[in-house]
Amino acid sequence: MTDFDQDDIAAMRRENGGADLKRFMRDQLRAGVQRRDAPTAAALPPKPPGHRPGAWPSGTSPPEPRPSTHMPAAWGAALDDYRAVVMADDHTQLTSDQPCGCVTCQLTKEN
Incomplete structure (x- = not known):
């Protein structure tokens, strides 16, 4: 019984001191919970024999x-070359009293 209107609710309130309305509402809640908690029809495929979740297959790593x-030393030389290339850009802030905002200039001023 899902089709009901105001007259049906008023009649349920009058009968048995409202117990019919309470029972009806509980049945509606119970039916909704059963529909929501119903298991899904699609089942997961079975795992292969000897399957351990999260582990590498036996004998492998x-x-x-x-x-x-x-x-x-080669890494250090490459880093120095990179810094020289970056510092070759036009940094007008280096000649003034204002510090330049780029990371390379900040690192140069700290060292």
Whole structure:
């Protein structure tokens, strides 16, 4: 019984001191909860035999990080070259009393 109007509700309030209206409302809530909590029809496929969630397959491991082929001195030289290129840009703030806002100029002034 989902089609009801004001006259039906008024009649339920009059009968049994409103107990019919309370029962009707409880039945409506119960039906809504059952519809909401009903299990879904689509079932998940079964897991393969021996499946362990979150683990690498037996006998394997994650790949190791590749070692760097460059020496630390080469990294330092490349960083110095990069800083020289960045500092070659036109930084008009370096000649004035105002500090430049770029990160490279700030690092240069700190060192």
